């Protein structure tokens with residue numbers, strides 16, 4: 474341990490400042506989204522089996538709902554621009570803008586150089602959970618996705634139904650890409666329904682049993698044409714372990730809804746980020 478300087482306590486006592494104040498972030502018109510959602514009819518659904526992934530397509534201006542069915546279950550969500558798979562969900566910047574966990578009114582942002590909202594959360598039946606005494610909360614953008622490489626590193630072996638592999642197989646199946654190319658497009662996720670945080674004493678990433686119950690859901694508005702990819706995590710409710718077939722696992726339901734024509738008058742698809750990309754040259 475290095476020697477603390479004489480003014481160590483004074484340095485620690487400095488108040489933090491928010492890295493990215495979001496007062497200037499465009500505010501989504503939740504009133505408009507909710508009134509459009511009220512007109513919407515179901516146009517498709519996909520049931521994601523336990524320890525598997527499935528893709529789904531949602532057009533800009535449509536809605537999708539991820540629901541818990543049968544039992545408590547966590548899902549790992551990837552989002553791509555349907556027409557350009559390189560534009561994908563950027564969990565790191567979403568975290569920097571909205572915090573470690575997301576809920577109603579917050580948005581899922583795309584990677585650089587696009588950096589625009591891909592989807593907006595319009596309803597969250599677990600919104601009541603807040604932050605528990607351990608510092609845990611739900612729907613995190615801090616975890617990456619369970620994967621067989623970390624499993625191999627820590628415990629050896631070759632487990633094939635981690636979310637990373639589930640997402641890889643489902644993206645390959647949906648797009649026709651070879652598995653090796655699909656794998657390179659899989660990215661850090663929104664951990665739907667997962668309850669996580671960092672321990673106060675050591676700062677370690679923790680998980681605990683998700684408070685989700687059958688009937689709970691997360692509703693999204695698609696800001697652009699989306700290819701979604703969802704894995705029903707082998708960790709089940711993530712109360713004990715993942716990266717194995719040990720936990721009880723349940724399916725997740727994805728439903729897609731389209732509003733009636735005219736219901737979104739005044740709304741338009743967000744353009745890609747306006748930075749000129751000259752990088753000072």
Ligand SMILES: [Zn+2]
Nearest residue numbers: 619636706707
């Ligand atoms: Zn997982």
